[in-house]
Amino acid sequence: MDFDLTDEQRLLAESVNRFVSDRYGDFEKRKAYRAEAKGYAAANWSAMAEMGLLALPLTEEEGGFGGGPVETMLVMEAIGRGLVVEPYLATVVLGLGLLRGAGGPPELQAQVAAGEATLAFAHQERQARYDLHDLATTARRDGDAYLLDGAKGVVLNGDTADRIIVSARLSGGRRDRTGIGLFLLDAATQGVTRRGYATQDGLRAAEIVLEGARATLLAEDALPLVERVADEAIAALCAEAVGAMETLRDLTVDYLKTRQQFGRAIGEFQALQHRAADMLVATEQARSMAMYAAMMVQEPDAAARSTALSAAKALVGKLADQLGKEAIQLHGGIAMTEEYKAGHYFKRLSMLNVLFGDVDHHLRRVVAAGGLPD
């Protein structure tokens, strides 16, 4: 049992935190980043590449960091603190995670690590809700390649990604757990139509229609890989939530100390003090659960891993929801304004809940498994 970071991990945490406070410390900058062509700052992305953050999962021989879940946790927590808009989850956690899991092209991995290509994972379909295996998109063989047909939705950063990894059905019925393939698609390929849009939390996503779009096969029978990488994304989202929760809590506590009503700082009112104390308890519990997620994501037993990650997503989702609402309430009107930071943290925390399964969904999975793994 050991909760210490290694020296390398400590350095990583320091550098990513410095990056986030430099680039996102002034909240107005975030607005400017979002206004750029891709919905995020090209310069930030290059800087992240230079820092080696995009090569995090690559081995040192490949020029990477050899990073695992703990490293991802440190990066994502900082991303949560700054409400960073660059597509780290889509490109590195999901995209590189899938590519590496499927043994995808090393050159492409190197390009991604260098910041020269971005990735997105197109799995969501209208009817599927939170079930990763619910797929109507089909893949049919055409020589060396495959032709994909179907519609994918809410593809994170799918509007600007250079390559898109697509889950599609090679065989079987819509909800079969077998017969699912993973494909690599050039976003510029014929037969790909993308409609990009902002999401409620200021990030970007796309609807993607595939009409005979030509793609290469990354993996057959890919559901176990997809589920593993989705669990890695859940661990990452838990860490992001913790970063956002702590920042929002601190923002709230600071506001309580400065806002005057009835002739004194509202932080002197005990009812509000107790609620602020509960926010601290919530962030500590969420942090513990995000650590649990980071450690259990490497659990070799897929069923145990999956139950543990569901438990983490459920609890962090619940605590994030409670804390977000309390932060708005304790601030009062100011937090309802677009100008002020707090509302943006609240919105991101709300949207984290609908990514890769909400609280009900994940709790149901824990219940179905009969409880937590030992």
Add this chain to the structure above:
Amino acid sequence: MDFDLTDEQRLLAESVNRFVSDRYGDFEKRKAYRAEAKGYAAANWSAMAEMGLLALPLTEEEGGFGGGPVETMLVMEAIGRGLVVEPYLATVVLGLGLLRGAGGPPELQAQVAAGEATLAFAHQERQARYDLHDLATTARRDGDAYLLDGAKGVVLNGDTADRIIVSARLSGGRRDRTGIGLFLLDAATQGVTRRGYATQDGLRAAEIVLEGARATLLAEDALPLVERVADEAIAALCAEAVGAMETLRDLTVDYLKTRQQFGRAIGEFQALQHRAADMLVATEQARSMAMYAAMMVQEPDAAARSTALSAAKALVGKLADQLGKEAIQLHGGIAMTEEYKAGHYFKRLSMLNVLFGDVDHHLRRVVAAGGLPD
């Protein structure tokens, strides 16, 4: 729409409230009542008979009050305020309710109304939990009468009741909704073995074993009647809960005003004030729901009635649980002592939840019905 009481109802409420405050205002008296042979005060029971409370459901021609659910609500609320130990629920709400529903012997009804006989309803069985139709007790014909075999549990006031109304199976399997009969049994009959005991809230109940016990048939295919009277009992319990909740809330607020800590009354601490305010909100919501229960118990559509009563039991149960726990917490150690009143209210509120179905049970019924009736 009308929330006014009639003059008769107002007089009834006044007299029963006066009775309760006279007999139960001094909490020490309750201990003495419980120590009497039957676990309640014979003199109180006689007084209730004299006041006409035991004749509440009888028509005026029968020498009764012609009372309905509103009258029962008024009585039960007062019973809740005083934590009255006399067997009103068992004898009048359940016993007389079933007797009248089944057209049972008028002489017996008159005896009950006069305080000369008490009743109990034996429906619970070990395997049945909260399902009224889950019955393993059997009835077989023997001449004019029936012989009952089986075991009944947690029969409220079943240890001292003169007559016992028993649900038993005339035909069909354990969980069939048909083939259920209702029988009237003299407690002194051969083949009846009773084991009486105190319950956690200071009332009395019994386990009753029936071995060829001779009984008369009150009603065949009696489940609809049993379910209706159980709904009446639920409405009564909701009213009792409201009475207990309000008293416990007032007790808590009074304590907050007098208990000194850190040099001032703890009621000056805003965090406690807000929680006391929530107790007021909870009692008002519970009161509204008890009124809903009283009005819907007369709903002719049995499915709508049953869903409405489940909704009432679920919400009142939840609010009673929350309020009870808050009352103990806000008091602190003193409320943990047997000497002090508050803990007894808390215990009664906790036990109300396991009578005729707990919160989960009733919420599940509302969910199964697709929501509340219009």
Add this chain to the structure above:
Amino acid sequence: MELRYTAEEIAFRDELRQFFRTQIPAEIRRKVSEGRALARIDYVTSQKILHAAGLATPNWPVEWGGKDWSPVQRYIFVEELQANAVPQPLGFNVTMVGPVIATFGSEDQKRRFLPGTASLDIWWAQGFSEPGAGSDLASLKTTARREGEHFVINGQKTWTTLGQYADWIFCLVRTDASAKKQQGISFILIDMKTPGITVRPIVTIDGGHEVNEVFFDEVKVPAENLVGELNKGWDYAKFLLSNERIGIARIGMTKERLARVKRLAQETPSGEGTVWDDPDFRRRLAWSEIELKALEITQMRVVAAQRTRAADKPDPSSSILKIKGSEIQQQATQLLMDVAGPYAAPRPDREEDGLNLPSVGPEWADAAAPLFFNFRKVSIYGGSNEIQRNIIAKAFLGL
């Protein structure tokens, strides 16, 4: 004691229901039902239809267009408006400034303002809140300085709802700086076209523009626009705020919304079936329905009690209705967002850029999250739920 309506009350309700469903344009009612922002014209259209039928200002004195309804009838009216997704007549006009003018205004003010206030030819805004004075309203700083036949106003108001549409604004202003907090405040009517007034939009987290800041820089207001007596404004404001208990919990609206949530859950695929098949979802929905039922009866009790008690006596029920009403309203928006699931996330620029693109997900889904965000306000404004708890604790529990 009887929960059910009498035959007369049912007839009254059915008549209103029929009127609302046939006379108010369906498109306006759809927007209300989905929780989308209404345009100015939507409010005006709807209120003019009500006004023409004598239904815009039932709570006013009969001589100024009110109805001599019983409390139950008034209650039915508000519930049916909400349950049928009809925009309520503008509150600033009909429940706030109208009754104040009718009760405390001069005859001249009544004649001048009441007809247009009822018909929405005059759109009123409320100028109470200030940046430094949120829950602590009485600490307001905007001043009115007497200069001959005018008051000269300086200061800033905020959270001015729909102020961008307003023709007039009724303000609390400080007319005696030396007096104690609540004293020295006056109630004054200001034409928004007066020089020196600047309105600045506040965009809220749902992306909407519903509220504004209003700045007053040496704004000259004729002295005749003072309502009632100088320095008595706080009394009028209290009258105004306590004026309307019915409808504060918006039970009719939440009922309509929960019914819609149920319908959409039954249409939204999940697993082998729909969201409606999920027992956890249904459990949460059932709790909201049940709590709403209890609150509805609490509200009915308040309505019934109005027959017998003085209207200006304080009452814990307003606070209860506010606290529980806002909680359940928020639950309903949460449930709606949960039904939308992944499709709660998209926020396409459908209207702003005039592209008129199709929805990203189900047609209703992109309004779910903004509504959820926006409805955080209901436990903050109009006296936050914390203030309501203070009121209950102090005024009714004696703590």
Add this chain to the structure above:
Amino acid sequence: MELRYTAEEIAFRDELRQFFRTQIPAEIRRKVSEGRALARIDYVTSQKILHAAGLATPNWPVEWGGKDWSPVQRYIFVEELQANAVPQPLGFNVTMVGPVIATFGSEDQKRRFLPGTASLDIWWAQGFSEPGAGSDLASLKTTARREGEHFVINGQKTWTTLGQYADWIFCLVRTDASAKKQQGISFILIDMKTPGITVRPIVTIDGGHEVNEVFFDEVKVPAENLVGELNKGWDYAKFLLSNERIGIARIGMTKERLARVKRLAQETPSGEGTVWDDPDFRRRLAWSEIELKALEITQMRVVAAQRTRAADKPDPSSSILKIKGSEIQQQATQLLMDVAGPYAAPRPDREEDGLNLPSVGPEWADAAAPLFFNFRKVSIYGGSNEIQRNIIAKAFLGL
């Protein structure tokens, strides 16, 4: 960063587990598991077994029978005690007065008291709380007046847990009435057999006799029984109270209890199946398990951090462990009562009247409600959860 134990830690744990399961009488462990009251002899038996194996006082200085364990080992020890339903060595002895004497006591006091305190030949009670001083401990009023070679004690202590079994009591007493609240308090050891001491039982709502009032009427205590310096008692009390963060949340106990709830739910019939088939019940149980997992990791983080931080520095984690730990403990007792259902109600006089009658319902069920009632205490005693929130707000959030 690694949640899992090392091989050495696992070996350590397994050895303890084996010891607990084989050496502590099963009947005692059953009582602990069901949450029933233990007799004096149960405590003594269990602690003597631990003591004989050198396991009663691992947190003490090695020279007085302690172990030089790492924080992780200490943590494993406490968790395994709880998870195997072994009665913890009496806290008043081993985590309270023992360390105080070992740290601040005279050599004479150490020799005289520590061996018997470790072996439970001396049973200690704690004399801190007073009727007027609950959360506000420092307002205590019991006085010690110096008279020659004695202190004379007058006053009343309350909530004295298991005081009916005590041989000695350690008390906070006021030795300087003129000093400020926290000053002027001393820490003194009193033989319960001294004339003038009266112990009066407090029966709690679960029907149990766990706590007592202790009255002191001109009780003469030798001056040598003063621990440390006069008027420094508050410092020793703070040391004592902050001494043991591990185990405060009783995670091992709650784990064991939730596992038991699960097992009993699978055995208890409901409808066509068992209580375990009810998704609502399982949902609530799952939440408790999940929250407990998070708290377990919070606790592990605290344990790990003990390597690097000063032991006497205040830490919000004690408050977090207390708040969440008590909440989840209470949830577990609630779930157990819910499994019992209707059979939670009976309260047969099985033991008191010596009849040894069979259970009314399932054998375990009649202990469910008393345990639920009794466990309301865990959010009240040892600094109520309200006090913990005050501490977090003031000491860590700076509010």
